[in-house]
Amino acid sequence: MDDFEFLSPTKIIFGRNTVEKVGLEAARWGRKALLHYGGKSALKSGLIQRVKDSLIAQDIKVIEVGGVVPNPRLALVRECIDLVRKEKIDLIIAVGGGSVIDSAKGIAMGAVYEGDVWDFYKGKIPEAALPIGVVLTIPAAGSEASNSSVVTDTDGEGGWRKLGAKGEAYKPRFAILDPELTYTLPAYQTAAGGVDIMAHVMERYFTNTPDVDLTSRLCEGVLKTMIQQLPIALTDPENYAARAQIMWASTLAHNGLLDTGRATDWASHRMEHELSAKWDVTHGAGLAVMFPAWMKYVSPKKTKQFVEFGNRVFGLDVDVYHPERTAREGISRLEAFFKSLGMPTSIRDLVEGEVTDDDLRSMTERCAINPDGTLGGLVKLTREDIYQIYKLAY
Amino acid sequence: MDDFEFLSPTKIIFGRNTVEKVGLEAARWGRKALLHYGGKSALKSGLIQRVKDSLIAQDIKVIEVGGVVPNPRLALVRECIDLVRKEKIDLIIAVGGGSVIDSAKGIAMGAVYEGDVWDFYKGKIPEAALPIGVVLTIPAAGSEASNSSVVTDTDGEGGWRKLGAKGEAYKPRFAILDPELTYTLPAYQTAAGGVDIMAHVMERYFTNTPDVDLTSRLCEGVLKTMIQQLPIALTDPENYAARAQIMWASTLAHNGLLDTGRATDWASHRMEHELSAKWDVTHGAGLAVMFPAWMKYVSPKKTKQFVEFGNRVFGLDVDVYHPERTAREGISRLEAFFKSLGMPTSIRDLVEGEVTDDDLRSMTERCAINPDGTLGGLVKLTREDIYQIYKLAY
Structure with missing residues (x-):
């Protein structure tokens, strides 16, 4: 058995209708949130509206950026970093699966870093990040409590480049796991x-x-x-x-x-x-x-x-x-x-x-x-x- | 499967000679430590000295209180609460097994509470506590990352009374687990x-x-x-x-x-x-x-x-x-x-x-x-x- 250090600081809130708790949990960590998600299914199902309602009920300002795709793109991460800085956003709420959470992690560490966020995917260890909260919709990547983020650069030379970053700093502060969200x-x-x-x-x-x-x-x-x-x-x-x-x-x-x-x-x-x-x-x-x-x-x-x-x-x-x-x-x-x-x-x-x-x-x-x-x-x-x-x- | 919330915020530092890391970890949480331990074996083995050296090397002031016994006593918890307040201690380092850690938890919550610490053992939930760090010497009670503390009142009417408190507030911030400490x-x-x-x-x-x-x-x-x-x-x-x-x-x-x-x-x-x-x-x-x-x-x-x-x-x-x-x-x-x-x-x-x-x-x-x-x-x-x-x- 090897030596190790272990810390899993993500608070798990698990069960039916736990989505309604996102506002209360988020209010511990920030006042202005980037609400980050993927495609239309979360909008259509009403999930995004439920999350927004819960955040707004706690007086948290919400700015939405959807459109995260599987194998999430570096370009969107960079765009969101600019937005977060401009809007002085202090918290990221990721609603989705691994792609959305990984994209949120990129934004969270990139927003408080002077250089280019891609540095982290090339091996640099992030020392700080904005807090992230998660509403999980796809059980798969485990990104809700992991130290990794995988992002794809579609504009690199020689084709797409999919790389993973590692860091303790951006582990989500809380993750809401409602199994009913996965029925569909x-x-x-x-x-x-x-x-x-x-x-x-x-x-x-x-x-x-x-x-x-x-x-x-x-x-x-x-x-x-x-x-x-x-x-x-x-x-x-x-x-x-x-x-x-x-x-x-x-x-x-x-x-x-x-x-x-x-x-x-x-x-x-x-x-x-x-x-x-x-x-x-x-x-x-x-x-x-x-x-x-x-x-x-x-x-x-x-x-x-x-x-x-x-x-x-x-x-x-x-x-x-x-x-x-x-x-x-x-x-x-x-x-x-x-x-x-x-x-x-x-x-x-x-x-x-x-x-x-x-x-x-x-x-x-x-x-x-x-x-x-x-x-x-x-x-x-x-x-x-x-x-x-x-x-x-x- | 029932709904639940789960958060285990204790950082685990596991392996040979990890005792030497106690000072560095402690320095994140306080500047003046109550070093709390049990009987003479930890003194004789030199463990207490190693812990003290590591704390002092980080400029942490150390006040020692040993003498915790199995089925730790309420009386000592109360004494230490007075000491912690008088000396403005801001951190407790527990070196031992469940008894020492449980005693430290009592002190940690009692020191920041206006009433009598025994209230918590009668069912009150603590809302705050001083930070605790642990150097574990007996694998048994699991108190190094648990939400419980069990203390015995030997002065109650009708004989001894052994009661358990529950609380998230006093979960240790870090725990050092060196298996070699358990050889003896x-x-x-x-x-x-x-x-x-x-x-x-x-x-x-x-x-x-x-x-x-x-x-x-x-x-x-x-x-x-x-x-x-x-x-x-x-x-x-x-x-x-x-x-x-x-x-x-x-x-x-x-x-x-x-x-x-x-x-x-x-x-x-x-x-x-x-x-x-x-x-x-x-x-x-x-x-x-x-x-x-x-x-x-x-x-x-x-x-x-x-x-x-x-x-x-x-x-x-x-x-x-x-x-x-x-x-x-x-x-x-x-x-x-x-x-x-x-x-x-x-x-x-x-x-x-x-x-x-x-x-x-x-x-x-x-x-x-x-x-x-x-x-x-x-x-x-x-x-x-x-x-x-x-x-x-x-």
Whole structure:
């Protein structure tokens, strides 16, 4: 078990009709809010109006900026930073899923920084940020309590560039989680969100750090819950119990708890980022393709980790004489589960349009982000390894 | 799944030699510290000096008050409140286990309250408190990140009175968890602490709230880890991995995470409090006696909960035709586990001196604390039920 520091300062307000509490919570943190959201569904459903009413009832001034898209854009973050400064906004309320929250984080740190916000996505650690409050509508990214923000620059040279920032300063001060808000999510988004949640857990679960039974078991608990609850939510979209457990799992999967004391491996996430930067695919759907490919490629070198996964997450008996069979079977079960959710199983299924060998090669180059030109930690992947995993996923 | 709010604002600093960080962390919160601790072992080991050195290196003035005893005393809390006011102390550093931290919490809320601190133990909710920092030496009570403080009034009419306060205001701002500090704990204290941790989890686990699979599985993960690691720590006291996992489990068991969205049942804890208020026994040892007695008494009415416990925590096959057998076997396994740790299995084993039937009756009266004169929630225990459980434990 490794040394660690852990602080999750986000106050969680969970349950039915908790949206009405946004004004009271927000009033602790500011007097003038940027109300940030995505597309028309939140407007049509009346959610934005409910949030606005609650804020205004607490005498909070509200300036709205909607239009955040999946794989949120750097250009909008920059625009909003200018607006926040001009209007002396002191609080950001993000209503949406990971894209809206990540965009809000960019604005929150950029607004109090003299340089260009993109610096943070290139590795600078933010020291301060405006306070953020969240009303969550999509359980997936876990951004409501995480230290990460992922933004896409569509104007860079050589195509889109999707990068992630890290920082404690912009962790949301509060997050409102009302499972009923997720009843109307399309099945594809429910499933893709579920895969994203499971990926966040698995990126922590597969590790070389010894003696981390406690957090391994917590990871297994979240994974088993997702495997149990996701099919219920897809069959019965208004099942409160399933929606609630998925929603709370999304936060716990990514608030830092599950990796306390253990090394993580974000290779699959990184490889997926290249896919969604290039073809604008849904992040979770991309993960449903990339994660099993990564597992198949690395498991022969890390049999124990994958035997434990098959045994504890899918309840497989351990074949002690042929442990590699248990490892492989666990991966097959996961792949079959993703498929049963309606997720794609290959890059060809995932992407509209042609993906060439040159595409795989150029994505490979962008993935090799370790200082020594590799990717990941469970197994350090060389460029050739990365390329082979893309081929496996193809 | 019930609605909930959850905020765990305690910064955890975990690992070897983290004690040296206490000064830096403390300097964020105050300039003059009450250094609060227990007996001579922390002095002899040099720990108090290390903490003092680290505080003084950050120009923090230090006033020491040691002498906190297990089942910490109200009288000392009151004395320290006077001292804190007189000396204008603005920060409390608690070095020890639950008793020292609980005493520090009493001081922290009492110092900023006009009335008598005992009011909080009689049910008043504190609105403010001085900041507290913790250097943990005994993993057990989970007080380093909990909202509770238990203090004993030895001067009350009718004998000792041990009561618990609840409040968010005094949750520690930071807690330093160095597993190496626990290497020298006597075996009895390691075991009793382990039982306390497991009890904290089980008081959350056994619930009537439906659809709480996620937190149930997290509870099971912590319990299984304790069952795995406690014997290792007892056999090999300097096993870092075991000590570390027990220490982190102690915090997670009681920081509020495991009861998010579910009703809890503190009947066993309450019944134990009467034992330790009367005979000053070690809290965890008392729980090792009271918890299985409570389980045996209530399990026939709540078979499903105890079947799940036996199946998932002890890996028992479910006897679907005779589920009560699986339920009973799970409880037997737990009792045998506590015994294997060297814990007492009956009140007679636990207490020095005679315990009369009148004693059981008078403890029963003090336990019936629900507004309707019952105790607990999984099964609402009447006075007769409570008395029968004490008899079972006797």
